[in-house]
Amino acid sequence: MGSMICMNELCRATTSVEWKKGWGFKSGGFAKLCYNCGSAFENLVFCETFHPDESGWRECRTCRKPIHCGCIASKYLYEYLDYGGVTCIKCARHLDGHSIRPIQIPGDDFPNGTLGSKSAQPLGVENKIDENDFERRRLMQTNEPGQLFQTQRNDKKQDTMLPIGNVGTCFSNLNQQNIGASLFGKPDNERPSQGVKDMYESINQPSLNFCLSTPIGTSSSGQPFLGGDVEGREQSKTSPFQQGQRARHILPKPPKPSPTSGSESVKGMASQARIARPPAEGRGGRSQLLPRYWPRITDQELEKLAGDLKSTIVPLFEKVLSASDAGRIGRLVLPKACAEAYFPPINQSEGLPIRIQDIKGKEWTFQFRFWPNNNSRMYVLEGVTPCIQNMQLQAGDTVIFSRIDPGGKLVMGFRKATNNVDMQDPQTPNLPSGNGSGETSFSGMADNLPNGGRTSDDTVNRQVPMSEKKKARNIGSKNKRLLMHADDAMELRITWEEIQELLRPSPTAKPNIVVVEDCEFEEYEEAPVFGKRTIFTARSSGDQEQWAQCDSCAKWRRLPFHVLLPAKWTCSDNIWDSRRCSCAIPDDISPRELEALLRVGKDPKRRKLVENNEDLESSGLDALATVAASDMGDSIGDMGEPSVGATTKHPRHRPGCSCIVCIQPPSGKGKHHPTCKCNVCLTVKRRFKTLMLRKKKKQSEREAELAQAKDQVPPKDEPETDGMTSGIELLQMNHSENEHMNHSDNERNSNGDQVEEFGPGKGQLDLNCHPNRDDDMLAEATAGMSMTSLVNATNLPLEYLTQNRLESLGNSLLSQAASESEGHHPDNGFVKTADVEPGGKGAEA
DNA sequence: GTTTTGCATGAATCG
DNA sequence: GATTCATGCAAAACA
Numbered sequence: 001m002g003s004m005i006c007m008n009e010l011c012r013a014t015t016s017v018e019w020k021k022g023w024g025f026k027s028g029g030f031a032k033l034c035y036n037c038g039s040a041f042e043n044l045v046f047c048e049t050f051h052p053d054e055s056g057w058r059e060c061r062t063c064r065k066p067i068h069c070g071c072i073a074s075k076y077l078y079e080y081l082d083y084g085g086v087t088c089i090k091c092a093r094h095l096d097g098h099s100i101r102p103i104q105i106p107g108d109d110f111p112n113g114t115l116g117s118k119s120a121q122p123l124g125v126e127n128k129i130d131e132n133d134f135e136r137r138r139l140m141q142t143n144e145p146g147q148l149f150q151t152q153r154n155d156k157k158q159d160t161m162l163p164i165g166n167v168g169t170c171f172s173n174l175n176q177q178n179i180g181a182s183l184f185g186k187p188d189n190e191r192p193s194q195g196v197k198d199m200y201e202s203i204n205q206p207s208l209n210f211c212l213s214t215p216i217g218t219s220s221s222g223q224p225f226l227g228g229d230v231e232g233r234e235q236s237k238t239s240p241f242q243q244g245q246r247a248r249h250i251l252p253k254p255p256k257p258s259p260t261s262g263s264e265s266v267k268g269m270a271s272q273a274r275i276a277r278p279p280a281e282g283r284g285g286r287s288q289l290l291p292r293y294w295p296r297i298t299d300q301e302l303e304k305l306a307g308d309l310k311s312t313i314v315p316l317f318e319k320v321l322s323a324s325d326a327g328r329i330g331r332l333v334l335p336k337a338c339a340e341a342y343f344p345p346i347n348q349s350e351g352l353p354i355r356i357q358d359i360k361g362k363e364w365t366f367q368f369r370f371w372p373n374n375n376s377r378m379y380v381l382e383g384v385t386p387c388i389q390n391m392q393l394q395a396g397d398t399v400i401f402s403r404i405d406p407g408g409k410l411v412m413g414f415r416k417a418t419n420n421v422d423m424q425d426p427q428t429p430n431l432p433s434g435n436g437s438g439e440t441s442f443s444g445m446a447d448n449l450p451n452g453g454r455t456s457d458d459t460v461n462r463q464v465p466m467s468e469k470k471k472a473r474n475i476g477s478k479n480k481r482l483l484m485h486a487d488d489a490m491e492l493r494i495t496w497e498e499i500q501e502l503l504r505p506s507p508t509a510k511p512n513i514v515v516v517e518d519c520e521f522e523e524y525e526e527a528p529v530f531g532k533r534t535i536f537t538a539r540s541s542g543d544q545e546q547w548a549q550c551d552s553c554a555k556w557r558r559l560p561f562h563v564l565l566p567a568k569w570t571c572s573d574n575i576w577d578s579r580r581c582s583c584a585i586p587d588d589i590s591p592r593e594l595e596a597l598l599r600v601g602k603d604p605k606r607r608k609l610v611e612n613n614e615d616l617e618s619s620g621l622d623a624l625a626t627v628a629a630s631d632m633g634d635s636i637g638d639m640g641e642p643s644v645g646a647t648t649k650h651p652r653h654r655p656g657c658s659c660i661v662c663i664q665p666p667s668g669k670g671k672h673h674p675t676c677k678c679n680v681c682l683t684v685k686r687r688f689k690t691l692m693l694r695k696k697k698k699q700s701e702r703e704a705e706l707a708q709a710k711d712q713v714p715p716k717d718e719p720e721t722d723g724m725t726s727g728i729e730l731l732q733m734n735h736s737e738n739e740h741m742n743h744s745d746n747e748r749n750s751n752g753d754q755v756e757e758f759g760p761g762k763g764q765l766d767l768n769c770h771p772n773r774d775d776d777m778l779a780e781a782t783a784g785m786s787m788t789s790l791v792n793a794t795n796l797p798l799e800y801l802t803q804n805r806l807e808s809l810g811n812s813l814l815s816q817a818a819s820e821s822e823g824h825h826p827d828n829g830f831v832k833t834a835d836v837e838p839g840g841k842g843a844e845a
Numbered sequence: 846g847t848t849t850t851g852c853a854t855g856a857a858t859c860g
Numbered sequence: 861g862a863t864t865c866a867t868g869c870a871a872a873a874c875a
Contacts, residue, residue, distance in 0.1 A: 324866055329849080333865060349851090371851065378865065382850095 293317040293335050311404040313411065316342045318400040321388070326395040330385035334368075339379030342401065342410075343368050356401075356410040358387065364412070387412070532565035553583035556594060 294317065302313055317338040319325075325332045334343070346352055351369025358364060367382040391414050393399065400413040534548045544561040552570040557580050559565070565573075574581040580588055587594065 322866055324868095327867095329867095331850095333867095336864065373852080373865080374854095374863075376863070378852095 293319060293338055311407065314403040314405055316401045316403055316410075318398050318415070320398050321393055321395050323395040325384070326388055326393055326397070328385060330383055330388075332366075332381040332384040332388075332399070334379040334381055336377060336379055338401070339368070339370070342403070343379070346370060354381070354410070356387075356412045357404070358391065359411065359413050362390075532567055532569045534559070534565060536561065547589070550583060555583065555585075555587045556589050558588045 302315070317335065319332075319335060319338070322333065343354065344352055346368065349370055349372065351367055353365050354368040355363050355365050364384075364387045366384055366387070368379070369382060370377040370379045372378075391397075391399075393414055393416075398415040400415060402411045402413060403409065404411055532548055532551075534546050536544065536546050538544045546559045546561050546563060547556050548559055548565055548569055549556050550571045551568050552572075555571060557571060557574050557577065559574070560576050563576065571581055571583045571585070579585065
């Protein structure tokens with residue numbers, strides 16, 4: 001992985017993953033200031049980051065002599081050119097007018113820290129950097145009067161930049177001056193990284209052979225960049241457009257950092273190649289293509305493509321695929337300006353079929369059309385799905401539209417997004433390319449890459465801060481999450497249950513009680529707040545308590561059950577226990593108890609441990625009791641989360657609750673397709689299935705019962721609970737012991753508010769049961785005692801297990817299964833006996 | 846029931 | 861404030 005090292009001899013901080021994540025670069029842009037010491041990173045080039053082939057040597061752009069890569073040991077040996085590449089010092093000093101940037105090294109002994117000071121900075125900007133006060137200097141630059149090049153925001157001012165002397169002037173040469181000038185002329189204080197970013201976004205090819213003098217629209221066919229079958233389109237005219245082209249002053253406005261461009265801009269620093277080329281002007285002489293659509297194709301890519309296609313390739317524009325573009329709808333939204341500039345004019349909304357060739361020569365036919373939209377048009381290419389799939393593109397990848405000259409045929413290339421690499425093979429080594437490391441692939445070149453064109457420059461990419469990505473737009477505002485690096489995503493990965501553990505109702509919020517399915521829920525107008533994570537326990541006596549860890553001393557304090565803590569909480573905030581309101585006071589809990597507590601609170605699998613009777617020692621009894629209590633409260637067989645404070649979503653439910661309400665996405669939006677495999681849908685389906693099975697079973701039981709009643713006198717021990725065994729009595733008996741626990745559990749779930757039982761015995765489908773429970777229930781109902789039942793039994797309070805002899809367990813479980821089969825769902829604790837009507841009618845759905 | 850189609854909406858960006 | 865464009869969504873078409 002590439003790395004940068006702060007050049008401050010006393011700092012020497014390196015960019016590392018930890019660094020990036022922990023405190024990052026200060027500038028928010030690409031490394032500009034060491035966050036550690038504040039020294040400038042700018043202009044410093046280091047081996048791993050910059051040189052393409054790991055040789056450590058590069059070539060002077062001017063004299064072609066090898067120079068060192070710029071590692072610390074040889075940091076004075078060369079200059080890093082604004083417009084890309086490096087040059088040896090000797091050449092640098094002779095490069096008048098080529099905006100050679102001085103190497104800026106803290107502690108540098110060079111006079112003024114400047115090399116190539118004669119470089120003609122057209123801006124009159126002081127060509128040196130005060131290494132010790134980079135920010136100040138940048139500020140100063142901002143106020144430089146001669147700034148010719150404005151901020152990025154002055155997008156369109158690019159056209160008023162320095163005039164080009166002749167049409168045939170190569171792009172690169174132009175940029176060498178202008179871009180370099182723009183670097184120091186960048187007055188953007190708001191985006192401190194801009195200077196660097198611009199530099200790298202603007203750097204040009206060492207030998208760009210793509211000249212704007214390309215007779216745009218003067219292909220042999222005389223047609224402007226159109227698909228072969230599209231006739232009758234406007235011919236490319238010279239006039240305003242081409243004149244504009246001739247006079248086009250190419251200071252490629254640094255493109256807006258699109259998802260790829262942003263990363264590539266950084267990558268460009270590495271490869272010094274991927275620059276946004278002002279595209280060929282399109283039809284109608286309109287040249288307002290936003291730079292984000294400027295094709296960013298390297299020379300090599302162009303050459304390669306041209307070689308492959310044996311034609312001259314004129315890059316037109318590119319677009320980063322949005323989720324919609326890459327989705328199954330098969331519609332690729334074309335930027336309006338691009339569509340109108342490079343595609344045939346259409347008057348009808350239906351548009352025209354248009355043939356576009358991919359880089360393999362395969363021809364695709366799309367429907368080029370538009371929709372009216374806000375008095376404007378929205379251009380789309382329809383039917384792109386096969387092509388997209390063929391190219392294996394996805395959201396974030398870039399499609400590049402080019403034109404073949406002669407012929408004017410449209411070609412569609414692509415470049416894989418570097419972001420996607422993250423999910424693939426981050427280990428992919430840099431390709432030894434003359435173009436620099438981590439080069440993304442353009443179209444077919446990707447085929448030759450081991451990872452399908454996804455390159456490893458994500459290592460550089462990782463250094464693109466989110467602030468920069470934030471500006472990215474092309475992937476869509478709603479898709480910005482796609483920009484998140486996988487590592488970042490990992491950092492943020494948190495389950496909904498975990499979130500619920502942390503959410504609290506806003507302290508000032510007052511809930512509205514709504515009743516859904518006879519269940520009361522508290523709805524809050526205000527957004528929830530994050531609270532402190534606590535652990536709830538229940539003693540075998542049924543007492544509920546809550547444990548919180550002091551943020552200051554890390555000691556654990558016992559708190560009343562109903563308390564909701566803020567995110568930050570210390571011992572001094574312990575107003576409920578004056579004896580434990582200081583960090584100086586030792587823990588409320590012994591180490592062993594603490595261990596058990598943490599095991600309960602921390603490890604979602606702790607119940608497995610408990611079930612395995614590990615550490616069922618006295619010190620862990622409370623924990624076990626907690627488990628049992630929470631199991632009783634939530635779900636007997638639920639291996640879910642520890643019982644923690646009420647959630648905001650519906651505080652009756654505790655974090656970890658995976659009932660159908662809790663597992664719904666927070667927005668509640670989005671419709672579920674019948675094929676949807678989401679938890680909600682699966683749960684509903686499963687429960688429906690369970691319900692039907694229950695009904696069926698019940699019906700058969702009734703029939704059998706009726707038949708039995710006809711034949712004989714009912715069995716003596718048969719209670720009137722519709723076949724309920726005596727086991728249920730055992731359970732009920734057990735419940736009587738624990739009911740208070742369960743009851744209080746319910747109470748606490750509503751933060752003290754009394755809420756009614758969730759029991760499904762009222763003849764409703766219980767949507768609050770644990771979705772994973774039904775299968776177990778089903779198995780139990782049909783197969784009698786199962787392993788699950790045994791496991792569940794282990795969740796019964798130890799007291800019960802010990803007080804009741806083990807042999808009663810079988811009966812108990814059997815009856816439990818029977819009771820469950822009768823629709824008494826255990827999720828909310830024990831069967832609510834009150835709901836079990838004689839005759840088992842309570843299970844009616 | 847699924848897919849396609851056309852439009853509406855609103856965030857982001859531009860001027 | 862205007863414009864662009866990604867996306868949601870409902871109706872229509874299709875299987």
